Amino acid sequence: MDSAMAPPETRHPRWREFTFTLHRIFRNPSAVMGFALLFFFVAVAIAAPYLAPPRYAHAPYQMPHTGFSPTPQPPDARHLFGTTSGQYDIYYGVVWGTRTAFKIGLFVVGIAGFIGISLGVISGYYGGWFDEVLMRIVDIVWSVPLLVLAMTIVVAFGRGLENIMIALALVEWRWYVRVIRSEVLTLRDRDFVQAARLMGCSDAKIIARHILPNAIYPVLIMASMDMGSMVISASFMSFVGLGAPKGYADWGQMVALARNYIVGPAEDPLRFWYTVAIPGACIILFVLAWNLIGDALRDAFDPKLRRR
Amino acid sequence: MTAYITRRLFFLVFVLFGVSVLIFGLLMTFSPERRAAAYVTTPQQAEDIPRIVAQFGLTDPFPVQYVRWVKEVASGNLGWSLVAARPVTEAFWGYFAVTLELNLFASPLVILIGIWLGTLSGVHRDTWLDHGTRIAAIIGWSLPTFLFALVLLMVFYGYLDLFQPGITSTHTALWVANHPGFTRYTGMYSVDGILNGELWITGDALAHLVLPVTTQIIVVVALLMRVMRSGMIEEMGKDYIITARAKGADKHTVTRVHARPNALIPVITVAGQLVALAMEGSIAVEVVFNRQGMGWWLAESATQLDMPVLMSVCMFMGVVFVVSNLVIDILYAKIDPRIRLT
Numbered sequence A: 001m002d003s004a005m006a007p008p009e010t011r012h013p014r015w016r017e018f019t020f021t022l023h024r025i026f027r028n029p030s031a032v033m034g035f036a037l038l039f040f041f042v043a044v045a046i047a048a049p050y051l052a053p054p055r056y057a058h059a060p061y062q063m064p065h066t067g068f069s070p071t072p073q074p075p076d077a078r079h080l081f082g083t084t085s086g087q088y089d090i091y092y093g094v095v096w097g098t099r100t101a102f103k104i105g106l107f108v109v110g111i112a113g114f115i116g117i118s119l120g121v122i123s124g125y126y127g128g129w130f131d132e133v134l135m136r137i138v139d140i141v142w143s144v145p146l147l148v149l150a151m152t153i154v155v156a157f158g159r160g161l162e163n164i165m166i167a168l169a170l171v172e173w174r175w176y177v178r179v180i181r182s183e184v185l186t187l188r189d190r191d192f193v194q195a196a197r198l199m200g201c202s203d204a205k206i207i208a209r210h211i212l213p214n215a216i217y218p219v220l221i222m223a224s225m226d227m228g229s230m231v232i233s234a235s236f237m238s239f240v241g242l243g244a245p246k247g248y249a250d251w252g253q254m255v256a257l258a259r260n261y262i263v264g265p266a267e268d269p270l271r272f273w274y275t276v277a278i279p280g281a282c283i284i285l286f287v288l289a290w291n292l293i294g295d296a297l298r299d300a301f302d303p304k305l306r307r308r
Numbered sequence B: 001m002t003a004y005i006t007r008r009l010f011f012l013v014f015v016l017f018g019v020s021v022l023i024f025g026l027l028m029t030f031s032p033e034r035r036a037a038a039y040v041t042t043p044q045q046a047e048d049i050p051r052i053v054a055q056f057g058l059t060d061p062f063p064v065q066y067v068r069w070v071k072e073v074a075s076g077n078l079g080w081s082l083v084a085a086r087p088v089t090e091a092f093w094g095y096f097a098v099t100l101e102l103n104l105f106a107s108p109l110v111i112l113i114g115i116w117l118g119t120l121s122g123v124h125r126d127t128w129l130d131h132g133t134r135i136a137a138i139i140g141w142s143l144p145t146f147l148f149a150l151v152l153l154m155v156f157y158g159y160l161d162l163f164q165p166g167i168t169s170t171h172t173a174l175w176v177a178n179h180p181g182f183t184r185y186t187g188m189y190s191v192d193g194i195l196n197g198e199l200w201i202t203g204d205a206l207a208h209l210v211l212p213v214t215t216q217i218i219v220v221v222a223l224l225m226r227v228m229r230s231g232m233i234e235e236m237g238k239d240y241i242i243t244a245r246a247k248g249a250d251k252h253t254v255t256r257v258h259a260r261p262n263a264l265i266p267v268i269t270v271a272g273q274l275v276a277l278a279m280e281g282s283i284a285v286e287v288v289f290n291r292q293g294m295g296w297w298l299a300e301s302a303t304q305l306d307m308p309v310l311m312s313v314c315m316f317m318g319v320v321f322v323v324s325n326l327v328i329d330i331l332y333a334k335i336d337p338r339i340r341l342t
Helices: A011-025 A030-048 A090-126 A127-143 A146-157 A161-188 A191-198 A203-240 A251-257 A272-301 B002-027 B032-037 B049-053 B062-074 B086-123 B128-142 B147-157 B170-180 B189-195 B199-234 B239-246 B251-289 B294-303 B309-337
Strands: none
Touching: A011 A030, A011 A191, A011 A272, A030 A090, A030 A272, A090 A127, A090 A203, A090 A251, A090 A272, A090 B199, A127 A161, A146 A161, A146 A203, A146 B002, A146 B251, A146 B294, A146 B309, A161 A203, A203 A251, A203 A272, A203 B147, A203 B251, A203 B294, A203 B309, A251 A272, A251 B147, A272 B128, A272 B147, B002 B062, B002 B309, B032 B049, B049 B309, B086 B128, B086 B189, B086 B199, B086 B251, B086 B294, B086 B309, B128 B199, B147 B199, B170 B199, B170 B239, B189 B199, B239 B251, B251 B294, B251 B309, B294 B309
């Protein structure tokens, strides 16, 4: 029996659960570090025009180059991080490359997530022939590794950063479909959904208000990990030469420019370390941030570990 | 069991059909002239393009061209590779052997190290050992393969000059090419060296494998470790472990004999992902370390628009993936008596 002394709980249960989840996420030190790193990258991306004023106002992603010499120059007063092959300013490249990385991640995860979630929810909820056909298509697309299929699509569509993003999105949706379909299948036969149906709720309302908010958690975890791994895949494809044209501010592209300068002259083999290390460190830290966030979300959402 | 395997093999045929239609469809987005132009090297040849388009029926409807392609593949003709300057079927085994060699040495190490570290991490949960291995796993997962390979090259090739990129040293390659007594049984230098009794060749091949295998391990082991760790944590919390301890079993017996075999079961479900990860890792490792394997062939063909190679490699990877999943599912059913293959 509840005591008449205790004040009634007035906050909405959804809000209470949300704040409890936030509390569970942030008591993890690696989560705090992940969010701090992410905040840093967001700040750099937003402040890019002020941190590294573009030389060409109509093409801010084009890295300025002072000269054409292929030998990278070490950091000095004019070029904070030095220049890479072709005299492109590394500092400019990594600052605007942050924007490119966010563009890639958000586009690929957004499109793949949208396609995957919508198809997966319809397939899981309604079942039937649509489910069968979709699952066969997913099985076919699933049998080829991500990078292999994405490279094939880029060859068909042509080079360029946009085509890389489209290619990755067209392959990555298969993950989201599987994950959300299995969640929807579990939720579809639960009592509260049956009760809603008995009450006369329309299908759309059941999906939107009952199924989707409960099924979305694994997808959120996957999406945050994907933000990182899609940037890795895109930077590898840029490194191989399938990506943006030379001089575009993209971290993978910058590592490609450094490809001939991994090893310097015999007496000073690490002379050009900054051409590889600086863009590389940006990629690693960006992906690390998203992976830490994804891990923290996984720990926070796991129902078996949640209330311990 | 045989009915299940037969059904899965039919499924393999279906998947091959689907993948080939998908990729053929992508290829068809090129205009007929562009597809013919991939093989043109001089301006004089360019004038022949309309004749080639008519001769090879490049303007026929999609189903007609697809059936023609299937007939060619069934008779063993997978096309001509620009990158290899040989028919695809001829060049295939050479490239496959290199990738196989890399994964032959990397996979057992990945499995052993991953299981060992995962068990350690799961049993000593929330200690410094656990936190240390978890941090290492997360950093390993965040590392792009190609970047880690580049850094390893910088340090161990550039700075320390201990290991070199490539499959073998120039001296070995020339010796093998000019020595009539050396038979290439498998196409893998390390194995052929042993089979021919020339152990120094095996040593040379192994020396060139150290860095690529290390790269491949670090990137794949992170996933395996994480799954093993969560499996161990789940098993160690179960009742039969308490019973074993109550009966007086020491820690060694509890972890090795009771908990670990059961924790391996969820690991097997992730094994398919590990195969895919290994295949993707091979691409980056081979490109950076200049080893001419399937991954390198794929990357070169992608930059040089060599479509027959892309189609063949995609289909091959499809076959490998489906067959490996079948093997994994059978293994899973054999190990876990609760599972029934339907």
